[in-house]
Amino acid sequence: MSATDLSTPSSRSGTYWLLADCWNIVRRGLTHYQRQPVNIAWQLGFPILSVLLYGYVFGSAMTVPGGGDYKDFLMPGMFVMTMAFGFINTATVVVHDSTKGVIDRFRSMPMASSAVVAGRGVTDLIVACAELAIMMLTALAMGWRPDGGFGFLAAFGLLLWLRFALIWIGVWLGLLVPNPEAAGGLFAVAFPLTMISSIFVAPQLMPDWLGWVAAWNPISSTAAASRELFGTPVGGGDSWVEQHALLMAGVWPVVLTAIFLPLAVRRFRKLSR
Amino acid sequence: MDGYAVRAEALEKRYGEKRALDSFDLEVREGTVHGLLGPNGAGKTTAVRILSTLIRLDGGSATVAGLDVVRQAREVRARIGLTGQYAAVDEVLTGRQNLEMFGRLFHLGGRRARLRAAELLEQFDLTDAADKGVGKYSGGMRRRLDLAASMILAPAVLFLDEPTTGLDPRSRGEVWQSVRALVAGGTTVLLTTQYLEEADRLASRITVIDQGRAIADDTPDGLKNLVGGDRIEVVVAERSDIPQVVKVVARVTDGEPEADETELRVHAPVTDRVTALTEVARTLQDEGVRVEDIGLRRPSLDDVFLRLTGHRTEKEAAA
Numbered sequence: 217m218s219a220t221d222l223s224t225p226s227s228r229s230g231t232y233w234l235l236a237d238c239w240n241i242v243r244r245g246l247t248h249y250q251r252q253p254v255n256i257a258w259q260l261g262f263p264i265l266s267v268l269l270y271g272y273v274f275g276s277a278m279t280v281p282g283g284g285d286y287k288d289f290l291m292p293g294m295f296v297m298t299m300a301f302g303f304i305n306t307a308t309v310v311v312h313d314s315t316k317g318v319i320d321r322f323r324s325m326p327m328a329s330s331a332v333v334a335g336r337g338v339t340d341l342i343v344a345c346a347e348l349a350i351m352m353l354t355a356l357a358m359g360w361r362p363d364g365g366f367g368f369l370a371a372f373g374l375l376l377w378l379r380f381a382l383i384w385i386g387v388w389l390g391l392l393v394p395n396p397e398a399a400g401g402l403f404a405v406a407f408p409l410t411m412i413s414s415i416f417v418a419p420q421l422m423p424d425w426l427g428w429v430a431a432w433n434p435i436s437s438t439a440a441a442s443r444e445l446f447g448t449p450v451g452g453g454d455s456w457v458e459q460h461a462l463l464m465a466g467v468w469p470v471v472l473t474a475i476f477l478p479l480a481v482r483r484f485r486k487l488s489r
Numbered sequence: 490m491d492g493y494a495v496r497a498e499a500l501e502k503r504y505g506e507k508r509a510l511d512s513f514d515l516e517v518r519e520g521t522v523h524g525l526l527g528p529n530g531a532g533k534t535t536a537v538r539i540l541s542t543l544i545r546l547d548g549g550s551a552t553v554a555g556l557d558v559v560r561q562a563r564e565v566r567a568r569i570g571l572t573g574q575y576a577a578v579d580e581v582l583t584g585r586q587n588l589e590m591f592g593r594l595f596h597l598g599g600r601r602a603r604l605r606a607a608e609l610l611e612q613f614d615l616t617d618a619a620d621k622g623v624g625k626y627s628g629g630m631r632r633r634l635d636l637a638a639s640m641i642l643a644p645a646v647l648f649l650d651e652p653t654t655g656l657d658p659r660s661r662g663e664v665w666q667s668v669r670a671l672v673a674g675g676t677t678v679l680l681t682t683q684y685l686e687e688a689d690r691l692a693s694r695i696t697v698i699d700q701g702r703a704i705a706d707d708t709p710d711g712l713k714n715l716v717g718g719d720r721i722e723v724v725v726a727e728r729s730d731i732p733q734v735v736k737v738v739a740r741v742t743d744g745e746p747e748a749d750e751t752e753l754r755v756h757a758p759v760t761d762r763v764t765a766l767t768e769v770a771r772t773l774q775d776e777g778v779r780v781e782d783i784g785l786r787r788p789s790l791d792d793v794f795l796r797l798t799g800h801r802t803e804k805e806a807a808a
Contacts (some may be wrong), residue, residue: 220605222597222601222605222641222642224597231584233596236593236596237594241594245581247581248581251581251622304540315581317574317577318577320543320575320577321571321578321638322594323542324566324571325566325591325594325595326563326718327595328563401537487543489544489545
């Protein structure tokens with residue numbers, strides 16, 4: 217019936233096929249962006265608009281406690297926000313795939329089912345790199361001048377580290393919400409959660425209790441740590457968590473992963489019930 | 490494989506209090522199309538999802554292509570195809586990109602995945618649309634791409650879960666044609682459907698499922714004999730005309746007419762359909778009976794159900 221030889225080689229190891237399957241899922245994810253490049257623009261629209269709005273419109277009215285340029289405070293915050301909103305993208309793709317039956321098709325095939333999730337994660341990290349590059353170029357064009365070198369790379373790494381942790385929240389939510397429309401509503405949750413942090417405004421300038429919440433917001437640590445690593449440590453606070461931003465920027469994603477990776481795996485397993 | 494492509498014994502599946510499958514048995518002979526016929530919520534999809542290793546069974550046992558669906562799930566997956574409501578293709582990618590991706594995920598390697606994709610696009614008459622995004626496909630084209638994706642490894646057993654639900658008659662015909670071609674190539678097909686007509690057209694044997702149990706297993710002719718084949722149906726305006734209509738219908742057709750006094754309906758089984766229809770219509774007109782409606786009715790799933798279970802399908806009952 218078929219002219220093509222359809223026998224599948226059994227000589228390769230399981231690890232080989234796990235990686236090959238994972239790569240094929242990544243290829244699928246990247247092809248989506250290639251076919252719909254406007255999606256990247258949508259995902260970056262809000263952060264870029266925020267940079268322009270806060271940088272130019274509110275910029276002169278914004279103050280940084282302890283002095284310093286508001287741009288040096290704002291830009292790393294914008295990079296963090298871009299990473300933070302990333303979990304919505306993950307959730308949106310996952311909810312589409314699970315409700316439209318694509319995940320079921322994968323699960324009915326002799327491929328490694330963990331590659332479905334792992335491939336999603338790798339795709340998201342590659343896209344996050346592209347998003348960070350675009351955001352940083354925008355910032356440079358607006359006069360942001362970070363230190364180069366190791367600190368810069370370390371900051372980039374910490375931002376991706378945060379994005380990595382948020383993949384699992386995205387996968388978990390994607391398998392939890394009933395339909396793609398509901399996933400759209402996640403933005404309404406994400407927006408205040410990213411605002412109550414040190415992204416736009418230093419926590420010291422907020423009412424005491426709110427400032428405390430903002431300082432302990434995991435994304436605040438990544439923002440403060442990357443400000444330090446970019447060589448522009450402006451607007452830092454005196455509380456313990458703000459004094460240990462570098463440490464906490466490493467620890468928070470571990471905590472988030474420890475909570476949400478098992479939840480995501482459990483949800484994925486639940487598909488076979 | 491002892492001549493059976495699918496064998497399920499006493500399958501159980503519970504969702505909380507609800508028994509989706511309740512001691513469900515099924516035997517599908519190799520190289521045949523087997524219909525699994527039942528209304529919404531009867532357990533058709535649950536059965537297919539268990540047999541295609543997507544969900545775990547709570548009791549009983551099942552083999553597909555001679556392999557146990559629980560202990561040898563991975564081997565089963567290399568020998569089955571799944572198409573229908575729940576196994577879809579990627580909407581953003583093109584038809585070709587979809588088939589190539591699935592080919593690589595079936596571990597064919599890049600070169601053979603490309604060759605196989607081109608072959609299947611040709612076979613399912615999708616070559617012209619190969620490089621268009623699936624989002625722009627018509628319903629019938631998508632189902633054919635679905636079928637093509639399920640056929641990448643030329644599986645021994647193909648599960649078709651309501652392959653034509655929601656399709657217009659023309660697309661439905663296209664899908665039926667593709668299914669027939671596959672069976673001619675040696676694939677065993679388990680087809681779930683809500684339409685007796687579809688099962689009749691494609692399947693050589695039909696299992697009727699209701700509330701998670703197999704309540705009949707027969708050839709399409711056997712099932713149709715059970716419900717009595719096509720019927721002629723006359724609806725009149727006046728109740729007083731019913732005896733006269735019964736007399737006319739009895740004269741023209743060979744069966745015993747049944748009268749429904751509340752719905753003002755007379756119906757009877759017919760064999761020579763068109764002659765009976767014209768004859769009854771003409772005679773009634775000659776005799777001056779006011780007829781509201783007259784027509785031929787094929788037996789429906791509902792008729793099968795009524796006969797087998799004494800109750801109508803739930804959808805009909807709600808309507």
